[in-house]
Amino acid sequence: MLRKWLTALVLVSMVVVFFTLPVLAESLSGKVEVNSWWTAGGEAEGLNALIKLYESKYPDIEFINATVAGGAGTNAKAVFKTRMLGGDPPDTFQVHAGHELIDTWVIPGYMQPLTDLYKSEGWTESMPQGVLDIVSYQGDYWSVPVNIHRSNVLWFNKTIFTKYNITPPSNFDQFFDVCDELKEKGIVPFVMGTKEGWEAAHVFESVLLGKLGANDYNGLWTGGVKWSDPRVTDALETFAKIASYLNTDHSALTWDEAGQYLLKDKGAMMIMGDWTNGWFMSVGFEGYGWAPPPDTAGIFLALSDSFALPKGCKNQENVVAWLKVLGSKEGQYSFNKAKGSIPARTDVDISDYNDYLQSAAKDWQKDAISPSVVHGAAASEGWTTEYKDIISLFVSKPDVSYTQKALVTAAEEYLKK
Amino acid sequence: MQIKGDKWTPILFITPSIVAVGIFVYGFISWTSFISFTKWNNVMPDYTLVGFENYRKLFNNMRFQIDLHNTFVFTVIFVTSCLLIGLLLAVLIDQRIKGEGIFRNLFLLPMAVSFIVSGVIWRWLFNPGSFQLGNIGVNQLFEKVGLNFLTCGWYTDPNIGIKAVAIAAIWQFSGYTMALYLAGLRGIPLELREAAAIDGANQWKTFYYITLPFLRPITFGAIIILGHISLKIFDLVVAMTGSGPAFSSDVPAFFMYDTTFRGNHFAQGASIAIILLFLVSLLIIPYLITTFRKEA
Amino acid sequence: MKISLTRLLIYIILAIFSIFYIIPMYIMVVTGMKSFAEVSLDTMWNLPNSFNFNSFSLAWLGSIKEGFRGISGSFLNSVFLVVPATVISALFGSLNGYVLTKWQFRGSDLIFTMILFGMFIPYQSIIIPLVLTLQRLHVYGTIPGLILVHVIYGIPISTLIFRNYYVTVPTEMVEASKIDGANFLGIYRWVIFPLSTPGFAVAMIWQFTSIWNDFLFGLIITPNPASQPITVALNNLAGSYIVQWNVQIAGALLTALPPILIYIFLGKFFLRGLLQGSLKG
Numbered sequence: 001m002l003r004k005w006l007t008a009l010v011l012v013s014m015v016v017v018f019f020t021l022p023v024l025a026e027s028l029s030g031k032v033e034v035n036s037w038w039t040a041g042g043e044a045e046g047l048n049a050l051i052k053l054y055e056s057k058y059p060d061i062e063f064i065n066a067t068v069a070g071g072a073g074t075n076a077k078a079v080f081k082t083r084m085l086g087g088d089p090p091d092t093f094q095v096h097a098g099h100e101l102i103d104t105w106v107i108p109g110y111m112q113p114l115t116d117l118y119k120s121e122g123w124t125e126s127m128p129q130g131v132l133d134i135v136s137y138q139g140d141y142w143s144v145p146v147n148i149h150r151s152n153v154l155w156f157n158k159t160i161f162t163k164y165n166i167t168p169p170s171n172f173d174q175f176f177d178v179c180d181e182l183k184e185k186g187i188v189p190f191v192m193g194t195k196e197g198w199e200a201a202h203v204f205e206s207v208l209l210g211k212l213g214a215n216d217y218n219g220l221w222t223g224g225v226k227w228s229d230p231r232v233t234d235a236l237e238t239f240a241k242i243a244s245y246l247n248t249d250h251s252a253l254t255w256d257e258a259g260q261y262l263l264k265d266k267g268a269m270m271i272m273g274d275w276t277n278g279w280f281m282s283v284g285f286e287g288y289g290w291a292p293p294p295d296t297a298g299i300f301l302a303l304s305d306s307f308a309l310p311k312g313c314k315n316q317e318n319v320v321a322w323l324k325v326l327g328s329k330e331g332q333y334s335f336n337k338a339k340g341s342i343p344a345r346t347d348v349d350i351s352d353y354n355d356y357l358q359s360a361a362k363d364w365q366k367d368a369i370s371p372s373v374v375h376g377a378a379a380s381e382g383w384t385t386e387y388k389d390i391i392s393l394f395v396s397k398p399d400v401s402y403t404q405k406a407l408v409t410a411a412e413e414y415l416k417k
Numbered sequence: 418m419q420i421k422g423d424k425w426t427p428i429l430f431i432t433p434s435i436v437a438v439g440i441f442v443y444g445f446i447s448w449t450s451f452i453s454f455t456k457w458n459n460v461m462p463d464y465t466l467v468g469f470e471n472y473r474k475l476f477n478n479m480r481f482q483i484d485l486h487n488t489f490v491f492t493v494i495f496v497t498s499c500l501l502i503g504l505l506l507a508v509l510i511d512q513r514i515k516g517e518g519i520f521r522n523l524f525l526l527p528m529a530v531s532f533i534v535s536g537v538i539w540r541w542l543f544n545p546g547s548f549q550l551g552n553i554g555v556n557q558l559f560e561k562v563g564l565n566f567l568t569c570g571w572y573t574d575p576n577i578g579i580k581a582v583a584i585a586a587i588w589q590f591s592g593y594t595m596a597l598y599l600a601g602l603r604g605i606p607l608e609l610r611e612a613a614a615i616d617g618a619n620q621w622k623t624f625y626y627i628t629l630p631f632l633r634p635i636t637f638g639a640i641i642i643l644g645h646i647s648l649k650i651f652d653l654v655v656a657m658t659g660s661g662p663a664f665s666s667d668v669p670a671f672f673m674y675d676t677t678f679r680g681n682h683f684a685q686g687a688s689i690a691i692i693l694l695f696l697v698s699l700l701i702i703p704y705l706i707t708t709f710r711k712e713a
Numbered sequence: 714m715k716i717s718l719t720r721l722l723i724y725i726i727l728a729i730f731s732i733f734y735i736i737p738m739y740i741m742v743v744t745g746m747k748s749f750a751e752v753s754l755d756t757m758w759n760l761p762n763s764f765n766f767n768s769f770s771l772a773w774l775g776s777i778k779e780g781f782r783g784i785s786g787s788f789l790n791s792v793f794l795v796v797p798a799t800v801i802s803a804l805f806g807s808l809n810g811y812v813l814t815k816w817q818f819r820g821s822d823l824i825f826t827m828i829l830f831g832m833f834i835p836y837q838s839i840i841i842p843l844v845l846t847l848q849r850l851h852v853y854g855t856i857p858g859l860i861l862v863h864v865i866y867g868i869p870i871s872t873l874i875f876r877n878y879y880v881t882v883p884t885e886m887v888e889a890s891k892i893d894g895a896n897f898l899g900i901y902r903w904v905i906f907p908l909s910t911p912g913f914a915v916a917m918i919w920q921f922t923s924i925w926n927d928f929l930f931g932l933i934i935t936p937n938p939a940s941q942p943i944t945v946a947l948n949n950l951a952g953s954y955i956v957q958w959n960v961q962i963a964g965a966l967l968t969a970l971p972p973i974l975i976y977i978f979l980g981k982f983f984l985r986g987l988l989q990g991s992l993k994g
Contacts, residue, residue, distance in 0.1 A: 033937070033938070033939075038780075039780070039781065039952070039953035039954055039955055039956075040953075040954035040955060041954065041955065044779070044780040044955050045780075047780060048778075048780050064938060064939075065780060065782070066782075066937070066938045067780070067781065067782075067949075067953065068936070068949060069949050069950070069951075069952030069953035069954075069956075070659075070948075070949070070952025070953070074675075074679055075949075075952065077679050078674065078675070078678040078679045079932075079936040081460075081678050081679070081681070082678050082844060082933050082934075082936060083854060083936060083937060085844055085845070085848070086844045086845075086847060086848045086853035086854055086934070087848035087851070087853050087854075088848075088853050088854025088855075088937060090937065103459075103460075104460055104681065105460075107461075108459075108460040108461045110460075194662055194663075195573060195662060196659070197659070197660055197662075249570070249573075250662075251570075251573055251574065251575055251662030251663065252545055252570050252573030252574070252662075253573075380459075380681075381679065381680060381681055382458060382459065382680045382681050382682055385675070385676070385679060385680035386680070389480050389664075390479075392663060392664070393479055393480070393483075393663055393664065395663065396575055396662065396663035397663070406479070426896070426897040426898070427811075427812040427816035427818065427897055428812075428818060430808050430809075430812055430897070431808070431809050431812045431813070431824075433805075434805055434808075434809050434828065434868050434872065435824060435828070437865045437868060438827070438828050438831050438865070438868055438869070441831075441839065441843070441865045441866065442830070442831040442834060442839065442866075443827075444842075445838075445839035445842040445843060445846075446834070446838055446839060448841075448842040449838050449839060449841055449842060452841060452842075502730070505726070506727070506730060509723050509726060509727055510727070512720075512723055514720075514723060514724070514727070520727055520731065522980060523731055523734050523735065524730070524731075524734055525976075525980075525984070525987075526734070526738070526973070526976060527734065527737075528976075528987060529922060529969075529972040529973055529975070529976035529983065530926070530969045530972060530973065531925070531926035531927075531928065531944050531968060531969065531972070532926070532928065533926075533928050533944040533947055533948050533965075533968070534926075534944075534947065534965045534966075534968050534969045535737065536948075537947065537948075537951045537961055537962065537964075537965045538737045538740060538741060538962065538965055539737065540951070541740070541757075541958055541961075541962065542736065542737060542740065546754070551754075551755065553754045553755075553757060554757070555736075557754075557755075557757065557758065558736075558758055561758065588733065588734065588737065592734070593987060596984060596987060596988065597988065600988060645833055648835065649835040649836075649837075651837075651928075651929060652928040652929065652944075655928070655932075655948065656928075656948050656951065670835060670837055673837045674837070674933075677840075677841065678933070683841060686837075686841065687841060689837070690835065690837040690838040690840070690841075691838060693835040693837060693838065694834055694835055694838040697833055697834065697835055701830065701833040702830070705826050705829060705830060706826070709822060709825070709826050
């Protein structure tokens with residue numbers, strides 16, 4: 001008798017579960033328009049991995065992959081801005097965590113806080129404090145970071161380094177010794193592509209960091225250290241000296257085209273963010289090594305891509321669902337594996353990521369963290385664009401005192417605000 | 418003369434256009450000028466007046482100085498080449514040649530195409546390639562026909578930059594000047610040329626003393642039109658090069674878009690726009706006035 | 714003998730310039746027709762071995778796998794934008810031209826000149842207020858909003874085209890109708906409008922091409938994928954690293970096609986519009 005009852009109970013509960021399951025599982029429908037500038041190799045693959053995950057969870061939502069191509073995100077940012085100003089906010093869009101997020105979007109009141117979502121998803125626990133800091137403002141969280149990239153990495157060609165018995169230079173003296181030696185051997189010591197206008201500024205932030213150290217580098221952006229500091233002069237002079245070892249066709253190349261020098265064993269070193277690792281993977285190049293750029297060992301110059309929830313976006317629930325996928329272990333795992341970055345969460349198992357990423361994840365845990373400026377973390381967008389313009393000009397017109405004056409003026413203007 | 422009650426009807430019908438243009442052209446220009454005198458250099462509007470501060474900063478800004486220089490170089494190359502090529506082609510086509518229609522249509526065809534289309538095409542044509550790709554685009558063509566000395570870095574070479582953009586623009590607009598000149602040539606009374614011929618003038622003399630003076634108003638008009646186009650050039654730069662290395666293909670219109678919608682410098686963007694408008698007005702207003710004085 | 718030598722020289726010069734004009738067209742057509750197996754930057758100048766329209770279909774439809782949008786949706790957006798905008802601005806132009814030539818009033822010449830100025834301004838000088846205003850009208854980011862913008866900024870050129878056209882319509886005809894007791898609208902409907910076909914052809918073709926080819930307004934007012942016009946979509950397609958160059962070029966050809974067809978079939982009217990753009994009838 002009891003068994004019969006039990007069987008019946010089991011049956012009934014199974015029926016109940018069967019009918020309520022679809023209700024419990026979120027049944028969202030409609031559209032979601034996700035805006036980003038991920039239109040190149042690894043990034044597009046990473047985005048696709050996320051889209052797949054999203055579509056498997058929410059099959060009824062039509063996913064609109066609204067990428068805006070070109071200029072390393074600069075075109076996209078302009079589009080997002082006109083749309084926000086015009087009152088046609090994208091459902092959600094890619095934004096660098098840090099000042100780009102806070103100064104441009106949060107303070108003027110364009111975003112909705114995500115604090116409740118952070119709590120319900122447990123992200124306050126699973127994301128490290130360093131990340132939580134750059135997405136928060138006045139006690140609330142404002143965007144969901146999907147990855148961490150390191151800006152200061154010196155990539156080198158292992159074949160060349162082994163052949164001439166060179167070890168990665170740890171300070172600028174060694175760096176220039178290596179450059180001289182390689183130049184003599186007919187190898188381009190240091191490669192750079194400056195076609196898109198932000199690359200030189202990217203390299204220069206590593207130089208600044210090397211000359212000033214983490215604390216004082218941060219101080220430049222917060223007002224604690226003056227831009228007229230002699231170490232900035234030194235950094236500019238050093239950068240000008242680096243430029244004298246460059247590939248001559250740098251203005252014709254994007255960073256990855258310049259990276260071809262490394263692939264072909266014709267160039268030895270370059271400083272570029274660790275999306276380079278993803279690119280090396282996608283072109284099947286394995287003969288590369290990495291080190292912190294001169295004098296920046298133990299400092300991790302970080303940037304993070306994130307997505308936020310604009311006020312007045314049309315498909316709010318679907319965006320929240322997207323943010324949940326972004327912040328989930330699964331989402332962070334598959335996105336970052338393809339893109340070649342490390343998850344913003346610290347509890348994702350990345351043991352099958354490649355060697356570089358594993359080492360980056362370790363550094364992320366133990367290094368001092370500084371914000372990247374070119375990639376939106378350290379300063380407001382206005383300041384960033386001006387800094388970038390100044391350095392981009394410096395490459396073709398290496399006038400140290402003029403450039404430093406321009407940097408000082410820019411800083412005065414933006415720190416005043 | 419007018420029928421009673423109808424005096425106001427015509428005015429009533431043209432009023433919407435007047436109001437629309439009044440607001441969307443003149444009103445907005447005033448609004449933009451106002452913005453250019455404010456502190457609005459952040460996302461949130463800030464209408465604190467700062468006088469000519471934005472303009473002062475702009476003229477001290479190296480990028481803007483480069484832009485003005487680029488615009489100057491572009492305008493000179495673009496306008497003179499269009500005039501010379503247009504005149505040459507018009508004169509040649511006017512020689513009662515075979516296939517006149519084909520040549521004329523071919524030279525004019527680029528006018529029908531968007532700057533974005535031509536920008537995309539010329540970006541690939543002027544892509545200098547790289548050492549892993551070898552020569553591509555026109556460089557490859559030059560190599561094939563043995564004109565290697567012509568290969569260069571095009572818009573990726575900071576010394577060329579905007580000049581490469583000018584070539585694409587010449588491709589697009591020289592047919593237009595050809596059409597203008599051709600219409601002008603066809604408008605020269607035959608008797609005039611014949612009279613010159615009877616007087617013993619040779620072809621060159623006829624051209625110099627009869628044709629060219631006759632075409633002068635067309636040249637004047639074309640300079641105004643092409644000049645104002647080159648001041649405003651934007652689409653082609655966006656699609657073809659962007660700012661280019663060391664801003665070698667940057668122009669004020671692009672800087673305006675860039676600084677306003679990316680750098681959040683609304684007041685600075687507004688000042689660039691007003692400077693552009695001022696330059697365009699220098700060309701256009703005297704032209705409008707003289708043209709319509711004559712007609713009225 | 715001497716004459717034929719000059720002739721030869723003329724043809725040689727024209728041929729050289731023809732090459733300059735043909736090259737971009739040649740690349741557009743040839744690249745679009747190559748199969749993917751055949752597309753290579755090393756042989757970009759070679760003729761295709763066989764016809765193949767894969768590049769076009771990829772540019773048109775996009776690729777979900779590779780992660781880029783095709784331009785088909787934007788092509789339709791452009792059609793929905795251009796057709797109404799062209800018709801409306803031609804109607805405005807026609808009425809304005811009619812008033813300004815046949816019903817001149819005190820100051821009408823000044824008003825005409827002031828309207829005309831609107832076609833020369835750099836649109837950067839009105840773009841910030843425009844965005845803010847469209848937002849307040851709740852049409853920012855929509856095709857109707859973009860239609861409104863094109864109609865308004867098309868008023869100067871279409872008014873000019875019709876004004877120049879109506880100047881050639883004998884005023885006596887209008888005067889005669891006035892005496893016969895026809896009113897403003899009656900004369901327009903029964904006298905002017907039936908004569909206006911060439912004016913409409915010129916104005917509409919001009920507006921069609923320039924709105925189709927516009928980039929700045931599309932970029933700033935409707936950048937969202939749901940309503941962006943084709944030039945914005947093409948620029949986006951061409952900026953993407955994952956899109957092959959042959960697909961970009963095929964997209965360029967598709968974008969250029971409607972105005973080119975108009976040029977080929979209605980070239981006469983196109984040319985007339987072009988010459989009017991310089992204020993000379």
